[in-house]
Amino acid sequence: DTEVTQTPKHLVMGMTNKKSLKCEQHMGHRAMYWYKQKAKKPPELMFVYSYEKLSINESVPSRFSPECPNSSLLNLHLHALQPEDSALYLCASSQRTRPGDTQYFGPGTRLTVL
Amino acid sequence: GQQVMQIPQYQHVQEGEDFTTYCNSSTTLSNIQWYKQRPGGHPVFLIQLVKSGEVKKQKRLTFQFGEAKKNSSLHITATQTTDVGTYFCAKKPAGNKLTFGGGTRVLVKP
Numbered sequence: 001d002t003e004v005t006q007t008p009k010h011l012v013m014g015m016t017n018k019k020s021l022k023c024e025q026h027m028g029h030r031a032m033y034w035y036k037q038k039a040k041k042p043p044e045l046m047f048v049y050s051y052e053k054l055s056i057n058e059s060v061p062s063r064f065s066p067e068c069p070n071s072s073l074l075n076l077h078l079h080a081l082q083p084e085d086s087a088l089y090l091c092a093s094s095q096r097t098r099p100g101d102t103q104y105f106g107p108g109t110r111l112t113v114l
Numbered sequence: 115g116q117q118v119m120q121i122p123q124y125q126h127v128q129e130g131e132d133f134t135t136y137c138n139s140s141t142t143l144s145n146i147q148w149y150k151q152r153p154g155g156h157p158v159f160l161i162q163l164v165k166s167g168e169v170k171k172q173k174r175l176t177f178q179f180g181e182a183k184k185n186s187s188l189h190i191t192a193t194q195t196t197d198v199g200t201y202f203c204a205k206k207p208a209g210n211k212l213t214f215g216g217g218t219r220v221l222v223k224p
Contacts, residue, residue, distance in 0.1 A: 031210060042202055042214035043157060056211060090156055097210030099145055100164075105156040 004106035006091050012112045021089030021109045023074040032074040036053040050097045069107055074086045081113045118205050120215035128195045128223050135218040137186040137203035146186040152199040195222050
């Protein structure tokens with residue numbers, strides 16, 4: 001099973017709302033990632049978790065707050081977002097964080113901020 | 115930061131024809147990966163190249179890593195409508211940060 005699942009598929013929220021994106025994998029992977037993808041652009045790395053610890057934060061604004069409750073789950077908490085934060089948010093996982101480890105992407109959550 | 119440039123940005127291909135997309139870096143790469151993203155979909159890993167001059171084939175897709183490890187190419191023969199999508203190259207230097215090129219968006223004319 002090489003599946004990464006993400007919920008919800010679509011999310012519309014106002015700038016004052018608080019919402020969370022969820023990601024799950026059952027491949028025994030110990031590295032999980034959040035990417036942001038704007039339309040017609042490549043994915044951009046936001047966060048990396050390795051063994052449930054945050055290892056990379058690509059200078060992401062604090063209105064995005066990641067959380068890794070256990071080795072299978074990854075959350076992204078959203079608060080006070082801006083319309084320019086509207087994008088496809090992709091979760092990925094890999095066995096470890098070695099350069100040769102393939103990253104498997106989930107289907108993404110399409111976020112619209114009004 | 116270090117960039118990976120992809121050309122062309124768009125590729126309109128007649129069904130049955132061949133095409134090539136290129137990925138270039140100003141610095142030597144430890145490896146290069148290729149992903150495909152269908153319209154409305156998510157990136158799907160295709161292949162990783164590590165060795166200088168490496169060539170790998172997947173059915174109608176041929177991937178090549180340059181001798182100097184600064185460029186890579188993806189060649190698709192006899193294009194089919196199922197090849198529609200955006201093809202990204204991505205570098206992954208030591209560590210776990212995946213940096214994507216801008217992508218080549220492929221449209222197939224039947």
